[in-house]
Amino acid sequence: MKLAITRLHPISPMRKLLCITAHPDDEAGAFGGALLLYHERGVETHVVCMTAGTAARNRGLAETHDELAQLRRAEFAASCTLLGVTSGEVLDYPDSNLDRADLQQAVRDLVLRIRQIRPQVILTFGPECGLTGHVDHAMAGIFATLAFEWAGRSDRYREQLEQGLAPHRPQKLYYHTADFHLPDRQPISQPTVTARVEIGAERFEKKVEAFRQHTTQAPLFERVRKNLGQGGGGVEMYHLAATSTPRDARQENDLFEDVAED
Numbered sequence: 001m002k003l004a005i006t007r008l009h010p011i012s013p014m015r016k017l018l019c020i021t022a023h024p025d026d027e028a029g030a031f032g033g034a035l036l037l038y039h040e041r042g043v044e045t046h047v048v049c050m051t052a053g054t055a056a057r058n059r060g061l062a063e064t065h066d067e068l069a070q071l072r073r074a075e076f077a078a079s080c081t082l083l084g085v086t087s088g089e090v091l092d093y094p095d096s097n098l099d100r101a102d103l104q105q106a107v108r109d110l111v112l113r114i115r116q117i118r119p120q121v122i123l124t125f126g127p128e129c130g131l132t133g134h135v136d137h138a139m140a141g142i143f144a145t146l147a148f149e150w151a152g153r154s155d156r157y158r159e160q161l162e163q164g165l166a167p168h169r170p171q172k173l174y175y176h177t178a179d180f181h182l183p184d185r186q187p188i189s190q191p192t193v194t195a196r197v198e199i200g201a202e203r204f205e206k207k208v209e210a211f212r213q214h215t216t217q218a219p220l221f222e223r224v225r226k227n228l229g230q231g232g233g234g235v236e237m238y239h240l241a242a243t244s245t246p247r248d249a250r251q252e253n254d255l256f257e258d259v260a261e262d
């Protein structure tokens with residue numbers, strides 16, 4: 001029998017990953033494979049989603065804004081359960097209007113979560129708006145990038161520190177990316193691929209299943225499955241955007257590579 005050789009590093013129970021998204025379903029569609037993989041490897045995984053997705057064209061049976069928000073929060077919770085997420089939270093920022101959200105408030109909210117959860121690794125979108133070109137994705141990523149930089153500073157959001165929280169410096173910030181474009185979308189110029197995370201066929205199916213928990217979005221299921229399955233769907237790609245320890249760029253296959261014990 002051939003022994004499987006894994007190049008991944010052993011994960012200690014104190015390892016934590018925080019994923020910052022824009023809409024319920026991003027956690028599955030964009031980051032589902034990594035969330036599953038690292039949950040299986042004993043990492044605590046957390047998701048903060050900035051909007052309840054109430055601007056969606058597909059609204060299921062919801063008749064009002066509040067009904068849709070309620071449905072989408074429940075779908076998000078079901079998806080997070082399937083992905084083994086330790087904690088999932090949906091904030092109240094306005095869907096499709098994140099570019100008009102108050103920057104100080106949005107970054108403050110994210111810094112608060114980073115100081116509470118204390119993750120070593122943060123995943124989010126890059127400023128290109130993600131594969132679908134949705135501006136909310138870019139804004140969630142920009143807020144998350146500032147929060148990554150500022151959570152460790154003693155001169156940002158001091159009121160949180162006065163209330164007993166300590167500054168926290170996450171070690172690595174990744175943007176979701178890909179080596180392909182989706183057709184019929186606005187043009188995007190993506191961050192380079194610096195990490196290829198093998199999620200494999202089984203986790204890919206589970207990620208699709210997590211997306212399918214978002215039943216209000218059922219009309220998108222076929223298209224999303226096709227989009228997610230580009231290049232076989234067994235690999236999620238990321239761009240290492242920042243690190244707490246200066247280093248040269250290099251290709252990785254593990255988002256926790258070089259992460260030091262806190």
Ligand SMILES: [Zn+2]
Nearest residue numbers: 022023026134
């Ligand atoms: Zn989205």
